[in-house]
Ligand SMILES: NC(=O)C1=CN([C@@H]2O[C@H](COP(=O)(O)OP(=O)(O)OC[C@H]3O[C@@H](n4cnc5c(N)ncnc54)[C@H](O)[C@@H]3O)[C@@H](O)[C@H]2O)C=CC1
Protein backbone atom coordinates (compact mmCIF):
# COMPACT_ATOMS: atom_id res chain seq x y z
CA UNK A 1 0.00 0.00 0.00
CA UNK A 2 1.23 3.46 -0.92
CA UNK A 3 0.47 6.60 1.11
CA UNK A 4 0.11 9.76 -0.99
CA UNK A 5 0.51 13.23 0.48
CA UNK A 6 -0.83 16.12 -1.65
CA UNK A 7 1.57 18.65 -0.08
CA UNK A 8 0.75 22.36 -0.08
CA UNK A 9 -3.07 22.53 -0.28
CA UNK A 10 -3.00 25.75 -2.33
CA UNK A 11 -0.57 24.26 -4.87
CA UNK A 12 -1.02 21.75 -7.66
CA UNK A 13 -0.48 18.71 -5.43
CA UNK A 14 -4.16 18.01 -4.64
CA UNK A 15 -5.18 18.01 -8.29
CA UNK A 16 -2.20 15.87 -9.32
CA UNK A 17 -3.17 13.29 -6.70
CA UNK A 18 -6.77 13.42 -7.96
CA UNK A 19 -5.56 12.92 -11.56
CA UNK A 20 -3.41 9.94 -10.56
CA UNK A 21 -6.36 8.38 -8.74
CA UNK A 22 -8.48 8.58 -11.88
CA UNK A 23 -5.91 6.67 -13.97
CA UNK A 24 -6.01 2.92 -14.48
CA UNK A 25 -3.04 0.68 -15.30
CA UNK A 26 -0.01 0.82 -13.03
CA UNK A 27 -1.75 3.43 -10.84
CA UNK A 28 -4.15 0.74 -9.66
CA UNK A 29 -1.45 -1.94 -9.26
CA UNK A 30 -1.44 -1.48 -5.48
CA UNK A 31 -3.69 -0.11 -2.77
CA UNK A 32 -3.18 3.61 -2.24
CA UNK A 33 -4.47 6.08 0.30
CA UNK A 34 -4.28 9.87 0.29
CA UNK A 35 -3.47 11.51 3.60
CA UNK A 36 -5.28 14.84 3.61
CA UNK A 37 -8.60 16.58 4.11
CA UNK A 38 -11.22 14.74 2.00
CA UNK A 39 -13.02 18.05 1.30
CA UNK A 40 -9.85 19.44 -0.31
CA UNK A 41 -9.65 16.57 -2.80
CA UNK A 42 -13.38 16.68 -3.57
CA UNK A 43 -13.26 20.43 -4.16
CA UNK A 44 -10.12 20.33 -6.32
CA UNK A 45 -11.36 17.39 -8.41
CA UNK A 46 -14.59 19.31 -8.98
CA UNK A 47 -12.66 22.48 -9.91
CA UNK A 48 -10.77 20.69 -12.68
CA UNK A 49 -13.76 18.62 -13.84
CA UNK A 50 -12.60 15.21 -12.60
CA UNK A 51 -15.17 12.61 -11.53
CA UNK A 52 -13.32 11.39 -8.44
CA UNK A 53 -15.05 9.49 -5.66
CA UNK A 54 -13.31 10.34 -2.40
CA UNK A 55 -13.81 7.60 0.18
CA UNK A 56 -13.27 8.88 3.70
CA UNK A 57 -11.81 6.20 5.97
CA UNK A 58 -11.14 6.45 9.69
CA UNK A 59 -7.52 7.35 10.49
CA UNK A 60 -5.38 4.26 9.89
CA UNK A 61 -8.35 2.16 8.73
CA UNK A 62 -7.36 -0.65 6.32
CA UNK A 63 -7.36 0.55 2.72
CA UNK A 64 -9.50 -1.20 0.07
CA UNK A 65 -8.05 -2.36 -3.29
CA UNK A 66 -7.37 0.41 -5.80
CA UNK A 67 -10.09 1.29 -8.28
CA UNK A 68 -9.60 3.94 -10.99
CA UNK A 69 -11.73 6.96 -10.15
CA UNK A 70 -11.85 6.23 -6.41
CA UNK A 71 -9.49 7.45 -3.73
CA UNK A 72 -9.58 6.33 -0.10
CA UNK A 73 -8.45 9.05 2.30
CA UNK A 74 -7.10 9.01 5.83
CA UNK A 75 -8.41 12.35 7.04
CA UNK A 76 -6.19 15.17 8.28
CA UNK A 77 -8.21 18.35 8.74
CA UNK A 78 -7.23 21.60 7.07
CA UNK A 79 -6.66 24.37 9.58
CA UNK A 80 -7.90 27.17 7.29
CA UNK A 81 -9.88 27.50 4.04
CA UNK A 82 -7.80 27.05 0.88
CA UNK A 83 -7.44 29.64 -1.88
CA UNK A 84 -5.88 28.08 -4.94
CA UNK A 85 -2.49 29.63 -5.63
CA UNK A 86 -2.27 31.39 -2.27
CA UNK A 87 -0.59 29.35 0.49
CA UNK A 88 -1.67 30.15 4.02
CA UNK A 89 0.74 29.70 6.91
CA UNK A 90 -2.26 28.57 8.99
CA UNK A 91 -2.20 25.30 7.01
CA UNK A 92 1.49 24.55 7.63
CA UNK A 93 0.68 22.24 10.52
CA UNK A 94 -1.86 20.41 8.36
CA UNK A 95 0.89 19.79 5.79
CA UNK A 96 3.36 18.54 8.40
CA UNK A 97 0.70 16.34 10.00
CA UNK A 98 0.01 14.64 6.65
CA UNK A 99 3.72 13.83 6.33
CA UNK A 100 3.88 12.53 9.88
CA UNK A 101 0.85 10.27 9.41
CA UNK A 102 2.19 8.87 6.12
CA UNK A 103 5.71 8.33 7.50
CA UNK A 104 4.40 6.59 10.64
CA UNK A 105 2.26 4.30 8.47
CA UNK A 106 5.45 3.32 6.63
CA UNK A 107 7.48 2.86 9.81
CA UNK A 108 4.74 0.74 11.36
CA UNK A 109 4.48 -1.46 8.27
CA UNK A 110 1.01 -0.39 7.22
CA UNK A 111 2.31 1.35 4.08
CA UNK A 112 5.15 0.10 1.88
CA UNK A 113 6.13 3.59 0.72
CA UNK A 114 5.11 7.23 0.74
CA UNK A 115 4.85 9.38 -2.36
CA UNK A 116 4.78 13.10 -1.77
CA UNK A 117 3.51 16.05 -3.81
CA UNK A 118 5.25 19.41 -3.33
CA UNK A 119 5.16 21.52 -0.22
CA UNK A 120 5.89 25.23 0.05
CA UNK A 121 8.98 25.58 2.21
CA UNK A 122 8.67 29.34 2.64
CA UNK A 123 5.17 29.25 4.06
CA UNK A 124 6.11 26.51 6.53
CA UNK A 125 9.00 28.64 7.76
CA UNK A 126 6.70 31.68 8.00
CA UNK A 127 4.36 29.58 10.14
CA UNK A 128 7.11 29.38 12.75
CA UNK A 129 9.05 26.28 11.72
CA UNK A 130 12.37 28.11 11.55
CA UNK A 131 15.07 26.20 9.70
CA UNK A 132 12.58 24.01 7.81
CA UNK A 133 14.22 23.01 4.53
CA UNK A 134 11.97 20.35 3.04
CA UNK A 135 10.55 16.85 3.21
CA UNK A 136 14.05 15.37 3.06
CA UNK A 137 15.32 16.79 6.33
CA UNK A 138 11.87 16.67 8.00
CA UNK A 139 11.71 12.92 7.37
CA UNK A 140 15.33 12.49 8.47
CA UNK A 141 14.46 14.01 11.83
CA UNK A 142 11.13 12.20 12.13
CA UNK A 143 12.85 8.87 11.46
CA UNK A 144 15.75 9.70 13.79
CA UNK A 145 18.55 9.08 11.29
CA UNK A 146 21.72 11.18 11.05
CA UNK A 147 22.06 11.50 7.31
CA UNK A 148 19.90 11.40 4.23
CA UNK A 149 20.71 12.03 0.58
CA UNK A 150 18.50 13.70 -2.00
CA UNK A 151 18.67 11.98 -5.37
CA UNK A 152 16.64 12.74 -8.49
CA UNK A 153 16.31 10.24 -11.31
CA UNK A 154 14.98 10.22 -14.82
CA UNK A 155 15.45 8.19 -17.99
CA UNK A 156 17.94 9.29 -20.61
CA UNK A 157 17.31 7.09 -23.63
CA UNK A 158 17.93 3.52 -22.54
CA UNK A 159 19.68 4.55 -19.35
CA UNK A 160 18.81 5.99 -15.98
CA UNK A 161 20.24 9.39 -15.10
CA UNK A 162 20.53 9.63 -11.31
CA UNK A 163 21.83 12.80 -9.73
CA UNK A 164 22.48 12.88 -5.99
CA UNK A 165 23.34 16.00 -4.01
CA UNK A 166 26.06 16.35 -1.37
CA UNK A 167 24.32 19.47 -0.02
CA UNK A 168 20.70 20.53 -0.52
CA UNK A 169 18.87 23.67 0.57
CA UNK A 170 21.37 26.19 1.80
CA UNK A 171 22.67 29.49 0.48
CA UNK A 172 25.42 29.09 -2.12
CA UNK A 173 27.90 30.99 0.03
CA UNK A 174 27.55 28.33 2.75
CA UNK A 175 28.20 25.34 0.49
CA UNK A 176 31.97 25.23 0.80
CA UNK A 177 31.92 25.27 4.60
CA UNK A 178 29.20 22.61 4.67
CA UNK A 179 31.29 20.25 2.51
CA UNK A 180 33.35 18.69 5.26
CA UNK A 181 35.18 15.38 4.83
CA UNK A 182 32.83 13.79 7.37
CA UNK A 183 29.71 14.92 5.48
CA UNK A 184 31.07 13.84 2.12
CA UNK A 185 32.09 10.44 3.45
CA UNK A 186 28.61 9.86 4.91
CA UNK A 187 26.88 10.98 1.71
CA UNK A 188 29.00 8.82 -0.62
CA UNK A 189 28.75 5.78 1.64
CA UNK A 190 24.98 6.15 1.91
CA UNK A 191 24.58 6.68 -1.83
CA UNK A 192 26.58 3.53 -2.58
CA UNK A 193 24.61 1.57 0.03
CA UNK A 194 21.16 2.65 -1.19
CA UNK A 195 21.94 2.16 -4.88
CA UNK A 196 22.50 -1.48 -3.88
CA UNK A 197 19.57 -1.70 -1.46
CA UNK A 198 16.83 0.08 -3.39
CA UNK A 199 17.93 -0.19 -7.00
CA UNK A 200 19.47 -3.66 -7.04
CA UNK A 201 22.81 -2.37 -8.45
CA UNK A 202 25.49 -4.80 -7.31
CA UNK A 203 28.62 -2.67 -7.48
CA UNK A 204 27.57 0.88 -8.31
CA UNK A 205 29.84 3.28 -10.15
CA UNK A 206 29.47 6.83 -8.85
CA UNK A 207 31.09 9.76 -10.65
CA UNK A 208 31.68 12.74 -8.39
CA UNK A 209 31.67 16.40 -9.45
CA UNK A 210 34.27 18.86 -8.27
CA UNK A 211 33.01 21.97 -6.55
CA UNK A 212 35.00 24.57 -8.47
CA UNK A 213 35.42 25.31 -12.19
CA UNK A 214 37.60 22.65 -13.83
CA UNK A 215 37.50 20.71 -10.56
CA UNK A 216 39.72 23.35 -9.03
CA UNK A 217 42.38 23.48 -11.79
CA UNK A 218 44.98 21.78 -9.58
CA UNK A 219 44.23 24.16 -6.72
CA UNK A 220 44.40 27.38 -8.74
CA UNK A 221 40.61 27.79 -8.80
CA UNK A 222 39.77 26.48 -5.35
CA UNK A 223 41.20 23.93 -2.94
CA UNK A 224 38.14 21.86 -1.90
CA UNK A 225 38.99 19.18 -4.48
CA UNK A 226 42.51 18.74 -3.07
CA UNK A 227 41.71 19.15 0.59
CA UNK A 228 38.29 17.50 0.91
CA UNK A 229 36.93 15.61 -2.08
CA UNK A 230 40.02 13.72 -3.29
CA UNK A 231 41.08 12.43 0.16
CA UNK A 232 37.55 11.23 0.92
CA UNK A 233 37.22 9.45 -2.43
CA UNK A 234 40.70 7.88 -2.07
CA UNK A 235 39.78 6.59 1.36
CA UNK A 236 36.46 5.13 0.20
CA UNK A 237 38.05 3.59 -2.90
CA UNK A 238 40.48 1.79 -0.62
CA UNK A 239 37.40 0.30 1.06
CA UNK A 240 36.13 -1.03 -2.29
CA UNK A 241 33.69 1.62 -3.46
CA UNK A 242 33.71 2.36 -7.20
CA UNK A 243 34.19 6.11 -7.38
CA UNK A 244 35.57 8.42 -10.04
CA UNK A 245 36.37 12.06 -9.47
CA UNK A 246 36.43 14.81 -8.60
CA UNK A 247 35.60 15.57 -12.23
CA UNK A 248 34.84 18.93 -13.86
CA UNK A 249 31.06 19.33 -13.58
CA UNK A 250 30.71 21.14 -16.89
CA UNK A 251 31.71 18.07 -18.88
CA UNK A 252 30.65 15.33 -16.49
CA UNK A 253 27.05 15.56 -17.71
CA UNK A 254 27.97 15.03 -21.37
CA UNK A 255 26.86 11.66 -22.83
CA UNK A 256 30.36 10.16 -23.01
CA UNK A 257 31.07 10.93 -19.36
CA UNK A 258 27.69 9.72 -18.18
CA UNK A 259 28.14 6.36 -19.87
CA UNK A 260 28.37 3.54 -17.36
CA UNK A 261 27.74 5.73 -14.32
CA UNK A 262 25.03 4.52 -11.95
CA UNK A 263 24.83 7.94 -10.31
CA UNK A 264 26.45 11.35 -10.42
CA UNK A 265 27.13 13.10 -7.15
CA UNK A 266 26.82 16.89 -7.43
CA UNK A 267 28.21 19.11 -4.71
CA UNK A 268 25.22 21.44 -4.53
CA UNK A 269 21.59 21.82 -5.61
CA UNK A 270 21.99 23.96 -8.73
CA UNK A 271 25.05 22.09 -9.96
CA UNK A 272 23.06 18.91 -10.47
CA UNK A 273 19.36 19.64 -10.69
CA UNK A 274 19.27 22.01 -13.69
CA UNK A 275 20.90 19.26 -15.77
CA UNK A 276 18.50 16.63 -14.49
CA UNK A 277 15.48 18.86 -15.10
CA UNK A 278 16.70 19.88 -18.55
CA UNK A 279 16.91 16.21 -19.42
CA UNK A 280 13.66 15.12 -17.85
CA UNK A 281 11.45 17.73 -16.15
CA UNK A 282 8.05 16.15 -15.66
CA UNK A 283 9.54 12.67 -16.13
CA UNK A 284 11.77 12.55 -13.06
CA UNK A 285 11.34 11.62 -9.43
CA UNK A 286 13.03 12.71 -6.24
CA UNK A 287 14.07 9.93 -3.87
CA UNK A 288 15.25 10.30 -0.28
CA UNK A 289 18.04 7.83 0.43
CA UNK A 290 19.01 6.79 3.93
CA UNK A 291 15.55 6.59 5.50
CA UNK A 292 14.16 3.44 7.11
CA UNK A 293 11.21 3.88 4.71
CA UNK A 294 10.74 4.41 0.99
CA UNK A 295 9.88 7.99 0.01
CA UNK A 296 9.66 9.32 -3.52
CA UNK A 297 8.40 12.66 -4.73
CA UNK A 298 7.83 14.84 -7.74
CA UNK A 299 10.59 16.75 -9.52
CA UNK A 300 8.77 20.08 -9.33
CA UNK A 301 7.42 22.56 -6.82
CA UNK A 302 3.98 23.82 -5.88
CA UNK A 303 3.40 25.57 -9.25
CA UNK A 304 1.05 28.06 -7.60
CA UNK A 305 0.47 29.69 -10.99
CA UNK A 306 -1.25 26.51 -12.21
CA UNK A 307 -3.19 25.48 -9.09
CA UNK A 308 -6.83 24.83 -9.82
CA UNK A 309 -6.44 25.14 -13.59
CA UNK A 310 -6.10 21.43 -14.39
CA UNK A 311 -3.10 22.33 -16.60
CA UNK A 312 -0.40 20.93 -14.31
CA UNK A 313 1.38 17.91 -15.75
CA UNK A 314 0.93 14.79 -13.57
CA UNK A 315 3.88 13.06 -15.31
CA UNK A 316 6.35 13.40 -12.47
CA UNK A 317 3.86 12.12 -9.89
CA UNK A 318 3.37 9.06 -12.09
CA UNK A 319 7.13 8.52 -12.24
CA UNK A 320 7.40 8.96 -8.46
CA UNK A 321 4.59 6.44 -7.90
CA UNK A 322 6.12 3.89 -10.29
CA UNK A 323 9.57 4.43 -8.80
CA UNK A 324 8.20 3.75 -5.31
CA UNK A 325 6.68 0.49 -6.56
CA UNK A 326 9.99 -0.53 -8.17
CA UNK A 327 11.89 0.29 -5.00
CA UNK A 328 9.48 -1.72 -2.87
CA UNK A 329 9.99 -4.68 -5.21
CA UNK A 330 13.80 -4.29 -5.29
CA UNK A 331 13.94 -4.06 -1.51
CA UNK A 332 11.70 -7.08 -0.90
CA UNK A 333 13.60 -9.14 -3.51
CA UNK A 334 16.80 -8.85 -1.45
N1 LIG B 1 9.26 18.26 -3.54
C1 LIG B 1 8.90 19.46 -3.10
O1 LIG B 1 8.18 19.56 -2.12
C2 LIG B 1 9.38 20.70 -3.82
C3 LIG B 1 8.91 21.91 -3.40
N2 LIG B 1 9.32 23.04 -4.02
C4 LIG B 1 8.74 24.29 -3.52
O2 LIG B 1 7.82 24.78 -4.48
C5 LIG B 1 7.73 26.19 -4.35
C6 LIG B 1 7.77 26.85 -5.70
O3 LIG B 1 9.06 26.61 -6.28
P1 LIG B 1 9.50 27.05 -7.75
O4 LIG B 1 10.95 27.20 -7.72
O5 LIG B 1 8.63 28.17 -8.20
O6 LIG B 1 9.25 25.78 -8.66
P2 LIG B 1 7.93 25.15 -9.33
O7 LIG B 1 8.36 23.81 -9.80
O8 LIG B 1 6.77 25.22 -8.44
O9 LIG B 1 7.63 26.07 -10.60
C7 LIG B 1 8.60 26.36 -11.61
C8 LIG B 1 7.89 26.42 -12.96
O10 LIG B 1 7.54 25.10 -13.37
C9 LIG B 1 6.14 24.99 -13.62
N3 LIG B 1 5.67 23.71 -13.14
C10 LIG B 1 5.94 23.16 -11.93
N4 LIG B 1 5.30 21.99 -11.83
C11 LIG B 1 4.62 21.80 -12.96
C12 LIG B 1 3.76 20.76 -13.44
N5 LIG B 1 3.46 19.67 -12.69
N6 LIG B 1 3.22 20.89 -14.66
C13 LIG B 1 3.50 21.97 -15.43
N7 LIG B 1 4.31 22.98 -15.03
C14 LIG B 1 4.85 22.90 -13.81
C15 LIG B 1 5.50 26.15 -12.84
O11 LIG B 1 4.25 26.51 -13.42
C16 LIG B 1 6.58 27.22 -12.95
O12 LIG B 1 6.46 27.89 -14.19
C17 LIG B 1 8.86 26.62 -3.39
O13 LIG B 1 8.30 26.86 -2.14
C18 LIG B 1 9.73 25.39 -3.33
O14 LIG B 1 10.37 25.26 -2.09
C19 LIG B 1 10.18 23.04 -5.08
C20 LIG B 1 10.66 21.83 -5.55
C21 LIG B 1 10.30 20.58 -4.95
Ligand SMILES: NCC(=O)COP(=O)(O)O
Pocket residue numbers: 119133134135136137273286297
Ligand atom coordinates in the same frame (compact mmCIF):
# COMPACT_ATOMS: atom_id res chain seq x y z
N1 LIG C 1 14.66 21.00 -5.28
C1 LIG C 1 14.20 19.79 -4.73
C2 LIG C 1 13.34 20.02 -3.57
O1 LIG C 1 13.09 21.15 -3.18
C3 LIG C 1 12.79 18.84 -2.89
O2 LIG C 1 12.73 19.07 -1.52
P1 LIG C 1 12.09 18.04 -0.53
O3 LIG C 1 10.88 18.70 -0.01
O4 LIG C 1 11.81 16.79 -1.27
O5 LIG C 1 13.13 17.86 0.52
